[in-house]
Amino acid sequence: xxxxxxxxxxxxxxxxxxxxxxxxxxxxxxxxxxxxxxxxxxxxxxxxxxxxxxxxxxxxxxxxxxxxxxxxxxxxxxxxxxxxxxxxx
Numbered sequence: 001x002x003x004x005x006x007x008x009x010x011x012x013x014x015x016x017x018x019x020x021x022x023x024x025x026x027x028x029x030x031x032x033x034x035x036x037x038x039x040x041x042x043x044x045x046x047x048x049x050x051x052x053x054x055x056x057x058x059x060x061x062x063x064x065x066x067x068x069x070x071x072x073x074x075x076x077x078x079x080x081x082x083x084x085x086x087x088x089x
Contacts, residue, residue: 001032001086005057012050012073012080014043022073022080024052029067029086033057036071062088 014020020043024036034056041050054071069084 001056001058002089003058005055007053007055009051009053012041012052014048014050016043016075016078018043018045018048020075020077022075022078025072025074027070027072029069029084030064031058031060031062031067031088032069032086033059034069034071034084041073056084056086058088064088 022041024039024041026034026036028034034054037053037055041052043050065088067086067088069086071082071084073080073082
């Protein structure tokens with residue numbers, strides 16, 4: 001990861017209950033600021049897909065070759081976890 005912010009956009013499909021929502025919970029890798037937009041995704045019967053963006057910004061120089069964290073989407077019934085792995089350049 002360089003010093004320039006990097007943004008990635010993802011689309012997810014709800015396979016759970018209609019009319020549900022999930023909040024982003026970030027466990028950021030050491031040395032990296034992670035921002036998720038929007039922080040709340042909502043699904044309905046007519047809209048089973050949601051799109052979000054994740055921006056990674058290096059916050060500190062580190063001697064680590066890599067760092068790891070997680071992005072959790074937390075609903076009333078489930079937690080969906082996506083691993084985050086960052087390689088420092």
